[in-house]
Each structure stands twice: as C-alpha cells, then as structure tokens.
Amino acid sequence: MPRYLLSAHTVDGQAREPMTDEQMQHSWAEIQALEAEMKSAGAWVFSGRLHDADTATVVRESGGEILTTDGPFVEAREHLGGFYIIETADLDAALGWAAKVTRTISAPIEVWPFADTAGG
Amino acid sequence: MATLIRIFGDIDVAEDAVQEAFALALRRWPVDGLPPNPGGWITTTARNRAIDHLRREARGRELSRLALPVDRSDDASPGEVGPVQDDRLRLIFTCCHPALSVEAQVGLTLRLLGGLTTGEVARAFLVAEPTMAKRLVRAKHKIKAANIPYRVPSEAELPERLRPVLAVLYLTYNAGTGGPSGDDLRHEGIRLARILANLMPDEAEVAGLLALLLLTESRWAVRFARDGSLILLRDQDRAMWDRTMIEEGMAIVRACLRRNQPGPYQIQAAINAVHADAASIESTDWSQILALYDQLLALAPTQVVAMNRAIALAEVQGPEAALAIIDDLDLDGYHLFHATRADLLRRLGRLDEAALAYARAATLAGADAERAFLLQRVELAQSATER
Numbered sequence: 001m002p003r004y005l006l007s008a009h010t011v012d013g014q015a016r017e018p019m020t021d022e023q024m025q026h027s028w029a030e031i032q033a034l035e036a037e038m039k040s041a042g043a044w045v046f047s048g049r050l051h052d053a054d055t056a057t058v059v060r061e062s063g064g065e066i067l068t069t070d071g072p073f074v075e076a077r078e079h080l081g082g083f084y085i086i087e088t089a090d091l092d093a094a095l096g097w098a099a100k101v102t103r104t105i106s107a108p109i110e111v112w113p114f115a116d117t118a119g120g
Numbered sequence: 121m122a123t124l125i126r127i128f129g130d131i132d133v134a135e136d137a138v139q140e141a142f143a144l145a146l147r148r149w150p151v152d153g154l155p156p157n158p159g160g161w162i163t164t165t166a167r168n169r170a171i172d173h174l175r176r177e178a179r180g181r182e183l184s185r186l187a188l189p190v191d192r193s194d195d196a197s198p199g200e201v202g203p204v205q206d207d208r209l210r211l212i213f214t215c216c217h218p219a220l221s222v223e224a225q226v227g228l229t230l231r232l233l234g235g236l237t238t239g240e241v242a243r244a245f246l247v248a249e250p251t252m253a254k255r256l257v258r259a260k261h262k263i264k265a266a267n268i269p270y271r272v273p274s275e276a277e278l279p280e281r282l283r284p285v286l287a288v289l290y291l292t293y294n295a296g297t298g299g300p301s302g303d304d305l306r307h308e309g310i311r312l313a314r315i316l317a318n319l320m321p322d323e324a325e326v327a328g329l330l331a332l333l334l335l336t337e338s339r340w341a342v343r344f345a346r347d348g349s350l351i352l353l354r355d356q357d358r359a360m361w362d363r364t365m366i367e368e369g370m371a372i373v374r375a376c377l378r379r380n381q382p383g384p385y386q387i388q389a390a391i392n393a394v395h396a397d398a399a400s401i402e403s404t405d406w407s408q409i410l411a412l413y414d415q416l417l418a419l420a421p422t423q424v425v426a427m428n429r430a431i432a433l434a435e436v437q438g439p440e441a442a443l444a445i446i447d448d449l450d451l452d453g454y455h456l457f458h459a460t461r462a463d464l465l466r467r468l469g470r471l472d473e474a475a476l477a478y479a480r481a482a483t484l485a486g487a488d489a490e491r492a493f494l495l496q497r498v499e500l501a502q503s504a505t506e507r
Contacts, residue, residue, distance in 0.1 A: 113267060
C-alpha cells in the first residue's frame, strides 16, 4: 500500500496569539483524537512534532571531511514543524487525512508520496 | 484508451499499445478486410500488445497478472459500451484531479480524451511542443507516483471534484475562441461536455455547461467579421445564428429550471438563452438578464461577473449607474474592462475619456488564446478562493 508523508510547515516570525493553557489542552486533545482515528483506520505509521528550526544541526561531507554546522540546511522562512507518515489505498485517501490534519492544527499540509512504495 | 489505462494503471503503457494496435490495423485491415467490431479489435489488440510488453519486463509481472482475467472475460463480449463509458468517466476525473495543475488538467484531457497530439495541444495553448510534452510527462508521472486513483468520486466528494472537470471543458472550449480558427477545440469542448452530460444525467451543472457551450457556439458564424475583428452582440445578424444549437441549448435550460438546483454554468446558460430568445438587442429582456446576473454574482462573486452585471444594468438603469460600478472594479489588465468602460463613456457623451479607454483596450487586446486562457485562470483562481 502506498505511503505518504504529511508535513506541516510553520512560518518563522509569524507570531500567533500565544495559546492559553486551556486552548493548548484542547488542541492537544484534538490532535490525540485524530491520531487515534488514524491508528484505528490502519493508516498511521509514524508521526512526530519537531522543535523550532534553530535547534537543527546540519552534517555534510566536504572534501572527504565531515562538517558539522548550526542548521537548518535550507535558509527559509518556512520550516518543517511536524509530520505524519501514513499508509492509504491512494492519494484521495491521503488527501482526506490531510484535510483533517489541517483543520486540527490550522497549518497547510504538504502531501508527499514515498518513492519506494508507490511503484513509480 | 480509457479502458486500457484502467486495466494497466499506466498511461504510457496504454498509449504505446494503442499506437501499435493502430499501426497493425493499418497493415492488416486493407488486406484482411475490416473486423466486425473495429473499436473492440483495437482495444483487444492493444491490450494483448501491452500484456506482451509487460510480460517481457520484470517489473510488469504483477500488472500483467492483474490484466489477464479481464482479457479473458472481455473477449467474448461484443459491445464493451458500458464499461468503456465508465472508464471514460473515470479518466476524466483522473485527468482533472485537483492535485494536478490546471494546465496539466487541460493538457491531459485533450491528449487522452480528446485524442489530440501533443503538438496540437501545445499549439492550442501557444506553448512550444517540448514544453507541453514535459508538462504532460510530469503530470503522468505524478498520477503514477502519487497514486492518483482511477475512479469516479463518491457522492460526498463530487461537488469539489466536478468543479475542475467542468472548468477544464469550459477552458477547452474557450481556448478555441481566440480567433476565427480554433474550431477543433470548441467542438472538442462541446463533444466532451455532451459525453459528460450523458454519463452524469443527475448533475444539473453538467447539463448547464453543455447548454452554455451550445448557446455560445450558436453565434459563432457571425462572431467575427471577414477581417477577423470581433462583431458585438448588438451588431450580429441574428438570422445567422444556428437555430438547431439554440433549440437544444434552450431545451436544456428549461429542464434545468424545472430541476431548480441553480449553479454558475446553468445561470450563464440561462443568460445566453435570454439573448437567443430576443429578436434584437432592443427587444432583449434586460431586466431578466440583470436578475440572472444578481443570482450569478451571489454564487460566484468575481470581478468579471460584476462587470458583466454592470453591462446589463446599463440597459435597465442607464449608463451612469453602470459606470459607477465599473469604476470601482480592479480589472485594469483586462481589455474588455476598458472596452466596456469606453462604451459607457461614449454613451454618456464623455468622448475624450472614451477614446482613452478604447485605446487602452486595444493595447491590451492581443485577443489570443493564451491571453484568454490566462484571464480565465485568474477568474478561476478567484472563484476558487472566494467561494
């Protein structure tokens, strides 16, 4: 069955209203409920939320030497904030989950097919 | 072709196989005579060819296993009409999947359902053939890599999924209205709309689109002067309008009214039906047209719709009221906006300003298919975000 990466992006400096504890808890509960739904549908493979981009580190090879630098690798305003890996019958089913995720976390979701499972 | 794409789940395999089957037919038919069911012969031959190819390829093993049972059962059936029609419908929805760009949607539809060559599709949208070829390859790769399914969407998904399908058919038709040439694209747009209307008789907007295209096409013969310049509706020789198309279009509009599930295409068709019903521009029922535009504006609140509503308002309340609306619109890059403004200014006797507006319209009007296409995309984008 094809696998998809659903990635959620956060924008640097886009200061959202800081959430109250109550809001935070509500949003957390919603995310948990969605994850449970994915698991019971057999779609969930893995998921995770990431720290801010300024905690990332880049490791690269340069002239045979390993170079470690402060990250992230791509200097952009948008960074990966979290992701899901799901397994569904086709793209439409994956888009259906993406719609639920974006409603829950109110950030746009990119849906990427995995190269090794789709046969393409 | 649609059937083969369903069976093999691979557009390239199906395309190659069909080409080979036609080549074989060219060699055989003149010698052996025409088979009893030429369409079925092509499908069966292409399917067998494709299976041969897939068998030779290791990665095709799984696909050819899937294809074989269908091969057996279908050989005996003479008609193939039912499944072929269903496959075509599936393919329309795949080509017009919202995960593909609008350009790719139109290109794929014309290539795979309209049977146009890549070169013809490229010329229709005024891009170089390699550019269009790349666009199509990329789209086909995405269909495969992302597993965009071949199926008719469920009832719940249908409204969202039907919208791009209708937009693609509408764009196809409109790509053929850039000048006196472009007959193939307009006819293809109507043909595909008719197929879709037959396949989905319960969808009022599909019928509405077909009616809109027929009523627009009915005026085609008198839309351009000999020198290629546009003839306005008010100056057209109405005796030259195609009555057969008008009657078919009007009958659909009446059926839509009875159904009472209005949508943007049906309303635009109704507006065109009012024009088709009038003996002259003066005897046109403008208040009815204005009422229809009010309804359209509520459903699709775009600047271009607001502009067209103002044109109707000018006929009901006079040019001054219309100009007040027009001047508030942000359509500076649209040649018809300046042409409309110019016409209203002329009627108000503000001739200097009118001349300036006409000049601006003329500068902007390349009136080529690409420009019209781009404008419609803007409109499309607007209606997608504003709704």
